[in-house]
Amino acid sequence: MPSSARTADHTAEAFRRTLRAHGLKATPARIAVLTALARAPRPMSAQAVMDALPRNADQATVYRTFRTLKEKGVIRQIDLRHNHAHYEIAGAEEHHHLVCLQCGRVEDVDRCWIEDMQPAVLRRAKHFARITQHALEFYGICRSCAARERPSPRSTAKGSDIPLPSY
Amino acid sequence: MPSSARTADHTAEAFRRTLRAHGLKATPARIAVLTALARAPRPMSAQAVMDALPRNADQATVYRTFRTLKEKGVIRQIDLRHNHAHYEIAGAEEHHHLVCLQCGRVEDVDRCWIEDMQPAVLRRAKHFARITQHALEFYGICRSCAARERPSPRSTAKGSDIPLPSY
DNA sequence: AAATTATTTGCAAGTAATTCGCATTTAGGA
DNA sequence: TCCTAAATGCGAATTACTTGCAAATAATTT
Numbered sequence: 001m002p003s004s005a006r007t008a009d010h011t012a013e014a015f016r017r018t019l020r021a022h023g024l025k026a027t028p029a030r031i032a033v034l035t036a037l038a039r040a041p042r043p044m045s046a047q048a049v050m051d052a053l054p055r056n057a058d059q060a061t062v063y064r065t066f067r068t069l070k071e072k073g074v075i076r077q078i079d080l081r082h083n084h085a086h087y088e089i090a091g092a093e094e095h096h097h098l099v100c101l102q103c104g105r106v107e108d109v110d111r112c113w114i115e116d117m118q119p120a121v122l123r124r125a126k127h128f129a130r131i132t133q134h135a136l137e138f139y140g141i142c143r144s145c146a147a148r149e150r151p152s153p154r155s156t157a158k159g160s161d162i163p164l165p166s167y
Numbered sequence: 168m169p170s171s172a173r174t175a176d177h178t179a180e181a182f183r184r185t186l187r188a189h190g191l192k193a194t195p196a197r198i199a200v201l202t203a204l205a206r207a208p209r210p211m212s213a214q215a216v217m218d219a220l221p222r223n224a225d226q227a228t229v230y231r232t233f234r235t236l237k238e239k240g241v242i243r244q245i246d247l248r249h250n251h252a253h254y255e256i257a258g259a260e261e262h263h264h265l266v267c268l269q270c271g272r273v274e275d276v277d278r279c280w281i282e283d284m285q286p287a288v289l290r291r292a293k294h295f296a297r298i299t300q301h302a303l304e305f306y307g308i309c310r311s312c313a314a315r316e317r318p319s320p321r322s323t324a325k326g327s328d329i330p331l332p333s334y
Numbered sequence: 335a336a337a338t339t340a341t342t343t344g345c346a347a348g349t350a351a352t353t354c355g356c357a358t359t360t361a362g363g364a
Numbered sequence: 365t366c367c368t369a370a371a372t373g374c375g376a377a378t379t380a381c382t383t384g385c386a387a388a389t390a391a392t393t394t
Contacts, residue, residue, distance in 0.1 A: 020362095024371095025370060025371065026361075026371090027372080028360070029371080058372080058373055059352080060354080061371080061372055061373070062354075063351090064353090064371080068371095079246035084352090085352090085384065092354090127310050128310060129310045143294050143295060143296045147296075166211070187391095191392075192341060192389085192390050194343080194390070196343070197342090212378090213381080224343085224344090225343085226340080226344095226382095227382075230380090230381060231342080251379080251381090252380085299394080325350080335370105336393100336394085337393080338392080339389105339392085339393100340389100340391095341388100341390075341391095342371105342387105343388070343389085344380075344385105344386095345383100345384105346384095347382105348384100349374075351378100351379085351381095352377105352379075352385085353377080354377070354378085355374105355377095357373095358372080358373080359370105359372070359373090361369095361370080362369100362382095363366105363368090363373085364367080364368105
């Protein structure tokens with residue numbers, strides 16, 4: 001067996017099956033994006049993915065792929081405070097990240113503690129001198145949205161997809 | 168004593184003192200931004216703050232104010248997955264947020280649990296039907312950056328402030 | 335209270351990240 | 365192999381945020 005970092009089958013064939021299982025077409029572009037994410041040791045930016053791709057696949061495709069796979073839960077969006085989104089393959093064991101606000105270095109935190117645990121997290125970290133902040137957000141669906149659930153999955157062609165409150 | 172939500176003095180005078188304590192000029196724009204954030208029940212976007220401001224203060228000023236106050240730790244940046252940053256006054260007791268991926272509704276989570284605690288979090292929530300994801304990131308300074316600490320706080324005038332690794 | 339100066343602001347233009355419209359291509363079922 | 369919905373590629377558009385610089389101003393000094 002290969003020495004892949006996280007236990008998971010990250011072959012093109014496996015991705016093909018995953019895509020099909022979600023009712024998505026297994027296109028070369030999507031497989032290439034997933035392969036790039038799987039190879040990278042850290043969450044990747046759109047730019048990094050585009051650079052990693054052989055030749056084809058332009059921005060729009062990469063961004064659309066991110067959105068689609070994120071909606072299906074195949075990949076996960078990460079906010080590293082770099083002024084642009086990062087993505088990683090989901091499904092791996094829960095983990096978080098240590099992000100250096102100065103140089104952008106990212107390191108995995110493989111267990112889930114908060115606040116009082118920060119000294120311990122820091123001790124386990126390989127490359128960090130101190131932790132100054134952390135952010136935790138929960139995402140889900142609120143009651144009113146759940147109530148009018150699935151008004152028409154495909155009707156969202158034009159309008160901005162999220163009706164935001166004023167802030 | 169007034170019935171302000173979070174225990175803290177959010178008067179213009181208090182903000183003036185806070186600013187001065189951080190070596191910043193207590194300008195009307197800054198006090199207005201802080202006042203807007205203090206009044207809002209949720210983290211605010213730059214747009215929301217600009218709309219809330221009497222008349223003056225343009226984008227550049229608001230964004231610059233965010234950056235300055237964030238660096239001083241007076242306000243905190245929140246990623247609500249709305250495609251733009253949100254900010255809230257820092258210093259209040261630790262809390263997190265519940266964000267509806269469909270309508271953007273935001274609700275505070277006033278205690279800090281994760282994962283296995285999600286059913287309990289959901290039960291305590293007022294407006295949520297389900298939680299599907301959560302994100303936790305730690306921010307700090309890595310060893311190499313700590314090593315070359317404070318090369319010259321003011322010399323970062325032009326270059327992009329964070330030398331990013333390739334992704 | 336007026337002078338002084340480093341900060342901060344406002345404006346207008348600029349840049350980076352992400353999205354959209356639409357014609358063309360393609361994956362995968364019939 | 366044909367067919368059709370889904371996906372791509374291209375260019376243009378939009379959004380979020382930043383920057384350069386001259387004018388304004390907070391707070392210190394006199």
